[in-house]
Amino acid sequence: MTLHLTNARIPGERGLLGNLINISIDDGVVSALDFIGQTTSVTLPSATRAARVVQGDDQVIDLDGRWIMPGLWDSHVHMGQWAQARRRLDLADATSVDAVLERVSQRADSADPALVGFGWRPAEISGQTSLESLDAMTGEKPTYLFSVDMHSVWLNSAGFAAQGVTATESGVVSERACFEIAKCVSNIDDETLDAWIDEAAREAARRGVVGITDFEMAPNSAAWRRRISRGADTLRVEAAIYPEFLETAVEAGMRTGDTVASTGGLLRVGPLKIILDGSLGSQTARCFESYPGATGPAARGVLNLPLPELVSLMGRAWAAGIAPAVHAIGDEAVDMALDAFEMVQCAGTIEHAQLVRAEDVSRFAQLKVLASVQPRHLVDDRTAAERLWPGRTGQAFAFRQMRDAGVAMRFGSDAPAAALDPWQAIVAAVTRTAPGGEAWNPQECLSGDEAIQCSVRSHVAVGQPADFAVLDIDPLEVDALNSLTHDLPTSQVSATFVGGRVTHSLLEKGSP
Numbered sequence: 242m243t244l245h246l247t248n249a250r251i252p253g254e255r256g257l258l259g260n261l262i263n264i265s266i267d268d269g270v271v272s273a274l275d276f277i278g279q280t281t282s283v284t285l286p287s288a289t290r291a292a293r294v295v296q297g298d299d300q301v302i303d304l305d306g307r308w309i310m311p312g313l314w315d316s317h318v319h320m321g322q323w324a325q326a327r328r329r330l331d332l333a334d335a336t337s338v339d340a341v342l343e344r345v346s347q348r349a350d351s352a353d354p355a356l357v358g359f360g361w362r363p364a365e366i367s368g369q370t371s372l373e374s375l376d377a378m379t380g381e382k383p384t385y386l387f388s389v390d391m392h393s394v395w396l397n398s399a400g401f402a403a404q405g406v407t408a409t410e411s412g413v414v415s416e417r418a419c420f421e422i423a424k425c426v427s428n429i430d431d432e433t434l435d436a437w438i439d440e441a442a443r444e445a446a447r448r449g450v451v452g453i454t455d456f457e458m459a460p461n462s463a464a465w466r467r468r469i470s471r472g473a474d475t476l477r478v479e480a481a482i483y484p485e486f487l488e489t490a491v492e493a494g495m496r497t498g499d500t501v502a503s504t505g506g507l508l509r510v511g512p513l514k515i516i517l518d519g520s521l522g523s524q525t526a527r528c529f530e531s532y533p534g535a536t537g538p539a540a541r542g543v544l545n546l547p548l549p550e551l552v553s554l555m556g557r558a559w560a561a562g563i564a565p566a567v568h569a570i571g572d573e574a575v576d577m578a579l580d581a582f583e584m585v586q587c588a589g590t591i592e593h594a595q596l597v598r599a600e601d602v603s604r605f606a607q608l609k610v611l612a613s614v615q616p617r618h619l620v621d622d623r624t625a626a627e628r629l630w631p632g633r634t635g636q637a638f639a640f641r642q643m644r645d646a647g648v649a650m651r652f653g654s655d656a657p658a659a660a661l662d663p664w665q666a667i668v669a670a671v672t673r674t675a676p677g678g679e680a681w682n683p684q685e686c687l688s689g690d691e692a693i694q695c696s697v698r699s700h701v702a703v704g705q706p707a708d709f710a711v712l713d714i715d716p717l718e719v720d721a722l723n724s725l726t727h728d729l730p731t732s733q734v735s736a737t738f739v740g741g742r743v744t745h746s747l748l749e750k751g752s753p
């Protein structure tokens with residue numbers, strides 16, 4: 242059976258605006274592209290006019306002039322964490338303690354046995370947290386409000402009691418104590434987690450997403466094999482490997498990029514994740530300069546392993562065909578990761594690369610190390626970066642420098658740190674600001690086309706996988722991009738295809 246997508250429009254062909262094409266798909270791959278003519282006016286198509294028609298053995302879906310583009314990838318996701326976070330009380334926009342309490346009060350009557358919130362920012366929020374004020378809102382229901390970096394949690398008395406932890410006056414506990422509580426609160430059975438992940442995957446498909454790299458700290462490959470065997474088929478997944486699972490992966494002969502058997506081609510072996518430094522917000526990202534006012538051994542942030550260990554771990558993985566993905570945020574950590582890539586001479590990615598010295602930007606290109614970056618963080622971390630990396634933010638999120646130096650870039654969200662939504666990454670890279678604000682270091686802005694290229698892994702071309710997002714707008718219009726982001730979940734993504742399979746569609750509403 243051949244699937245024909247007819248009357249599709251390819252964005253960005255300025256000279257050819259209005260050119261329509263028919264796309265034929267066999268076995269999940271584009272088998273033909275036919276230019277079929279021009280339309281003179283560019284009007285938004287109406288959802289009811291599109292229809293799926295069966296002609297003999299073939300199927301036809303009329304896209305009625307909508308724009309078609311390669312499906313989107315999110316190259317850095319913690320899928321289990323995200324699936325849970327998106328069900329939690331969202332505290333991301335709360336700028337004050339009162340605002341947090343206000344949101345909590347709206348949810349306090351829900352039937353859930355516990356109230357779990359996520360996303361408040363301890364470093365930026367105004368007002369003082371207290372055990373007392375949270376108790377007043379929540380009573381007997383155990384309540385856990387996690388900070389956006391998951392390094393702090395604000396509990397009520399019932400929460401402290403349920404966890405067997407001594408209550409603090411502020412209600413907040415941090416670091417190790419917080420991690421332990423997070424582990425307990427996040428400990429749900431596989432069946433529930435898989436159902437929640439499926440829900441999150443469908444939501445991603447509604448935004449045009451066709452694939453993710455999953456960096457969940459878990460035996461990812463086995464978990465995704467289980468999910469796919471039980472019917473999960475919305476996304477392609479690259480499942481990252483953590484060092485504690487490396488030997489098992491090597492013994493099993495897993496190599497980065499290999500398709501995992503019996504998964505319908507949906508699951509591939511991902512990279513080995515190595516966490517080299519910390520984060521900006523917690524002042525643990527390893528930098529060449531100290532954090533303002535910081536003293537002592539961690540004044541410049543932390544390194545989780547010394548260079549020789551990093552090199553030996555990367556070498557061990559690469560000898561078995563597993564490419565490393567090294568988490569490095571501060572400029573010294575990035576520099577050291579590049580040293581290691583140079584010594585091992587292997588392919589791979591540096592994850593985050595938030596602060597990168599100019600000379601290291603060119604090393605990325607020379608060594609062909611891929612920069613796996615999260616543009617949405619530049620919106621959220623702008624203030625923190627100005628405060629913690631004073632005078633150096635010209636080298637923060639330096640996407641234009643990377644692009645011009647020929648560095649290969651991929652965009653991700655690091656969900657749950659930001660939403661699993663590549664449009665937010667694209668818009669952040671293009672505008673470098675929250676909606677309506679002034680661009681931060683505007684010389685580093687990318688064009689819409691450049692940004693989209695960092696979020697796709699295929700082309701609309703013969704021989705390519707039929708992974709598509711179909712839009713009601715031209716995604717290369719910056720205004721259109723902005724409206725797309727404001728309108729989440731995106732009503733303008735009218736269909737998503739993975740290997741020629743519909744994973745999301747608004748096209749056939751109203752047709753027989």
Ligand SMILES: [Zn+2]
Pocket residue numbers: 317318319456655
């Ligand atoms: Zn991450």
